Amino acid sequence: MTRLACLVLVIVAAAVFPLVITNATATDIAVNAMIFVAAASAWNIFSGYSGYLSLGHAVFFGTGVYTVGIAARDWNLAGDKVFALLPLAGLTAAVIAVPLGLIALRVRRHTFVVITIAFFFIAQLTATNLKSTGGSSGLLAPVLNWTASTYNNPFYYAGLLIAAGTVLASFLIRRSRFGLQLRALRDDEDRAAGLGVRAMPVKLTAFTISAFITGLAGGLWFYFLGQAFPQFAFDPLFDLAVALMAFFGGLGTIAGPVLGALILEPAQLYLTLRITNDYLSEILLGVLFLVIILFLPRGVLPTAGEFLTAQRARLKERNRGR
Numbered sequence: 061m062t063r064l065a066c067l068v069l070v071i072v073a074a075a076v077f078p079l080v081i082t083n084a085t086a087t088d089i090a091v092n093a094m095i096f097v098a099a100a101s102a103w104n105i106f107s108g109y110s111g112y113l114s115l116g117h118a119v120f121f122g123t124g125v126y127t128v129g130i131a132a133r134d135w136n137l138a139g140d141k142v143f144a145l146l147p148l149a150g151l152t153a154a155v156i157a158v159p160l161g162l163i164a165l166r167v168r169r170h171t172f173v174v175i176t177i178a179f180f181f182i183a184q185l186t187a188t189n190l191k192s193t194g195g196s197s198g199l200l201a202p203v204l205n206w207t208a209s210t211y212n213n214p215f216y217y218a219g220l221l222i223a224a225g226t227v228l229a230s231f232l233i234r235r236s237r238f239g240l241q242l243r244a245l246r247d248d249e250d251r252a253a254g255l256g257v258r259a260m261p262v263k264l265t266a267f268t269i270s271a272f273i274t275g276l277a278g279g280l281w282f283y284f285l286g287q288a289f290p291q292f293a294f295d296p297l298f299d300l301a302v303a304l305m306a307f308f309g310g311l312g313t314i315a316g317p318v319l320g321a322l323i324l325e326p327a328q329l330y331l332t333l334r335i336t337n338d339y340l341s342e343i344l345l346g347v348l349f350l351v352i353i354l355f356l357p358r359g360v361l362p363t364a365g366e367f368l369t370a371q372r373a374r375l376k377e378r379n380r381g382r
Contacts, residue, residue, distance in 0.1 A: 087212035094219030096325040100305035100317035102273035108312040111246030116176030120271040122293035124149035124278025129199035138202040153275025161267040184294035198289035215284040310359030
């Protein structure tokens with residue numbers, strides 16, 4: 061009941077946030093936070109549950125960006141109609157994930173990381189050199205003549221819907237037989253295969269689901285930002301950010317990536333606004349990643365849970381001693 065009450069409270073708070081907090085900067089940060097809640101949770105569905113750490117999810121994010129941008133430009137869509145392109149962005153990212161997964165998932169974890177990095181650079185160079193993407197000149201989103209005071213609200217609620225759907229999917233996957241198979245692969249792939257887990261289909265399915273959601277997030281990010289350039293649509297810092305969010309909150313948990321995104325993305329944006337050095341926030345992000353890996357390898361939520369469990373055990377022992 062306590063967990064249910066907390067969940068309802070979080071949902072209500074999220075739903076009324078832009079209605080209560082009307083400051084443009086605050087709602088701008090909130091939109092980005094929702095996008096990264098979805099992206100970090102999607103990354104965790106694959107990497108957190110399977111143990112295969114992907115550093116190439118920016119490929120799917122950028123695919124979503126350019127799918128929405130190119131379709132809106134070529135089909136002359138504007139206003140609310142552009143939101144209808146988001147499922148197409150996710151579908152395109154998922155379609156691309158299938159051949160990439162068939163190649164990358166044939167190898168084990170360490171080699172997989174290297175292959176995903178290679179895919180990322182190939183995608184970035186391709187977007188830079190294709191005429192359809194605008195090359196280095198980038199793409200512009202349709203101009204929106206919305207009311208300034210509530211301009212961010214449609215993007216916020218779209219992001220909230222994607223984020224909530226992603227967290228729900230993460231919950232259902234973790235509690236399902238499919239999620240159990242993913243975690244078995246993470247713990248010992250050879251033993252899981254010996255017990256009947258079909259490794260390639262399971263990993264590829266999770267990889268594709270993760271890509272679909274990341275493509276959705278990328279499409280919304282482009283529409284909200286209003287422009288896209290290859291170096292930002294396919295940004296290596298994106299992969300670092302979503303991985304850090306998942307590690308910070310708790311890799312392989314449901315709430316961990318959500319907590320990480322809600323803390324780290326607003327913090328990074330705040331530092332970017334307050335500090336004139338463009339690279340300081342990235343430096344701090346890298347330092348924080350090292351600190352988390354070294355001192356909180358299981359993440360904040362699992363570590364806090366273990367600490368509370370130990371404290372309760374000690375308290376029971378003391379009460380028995382009395």
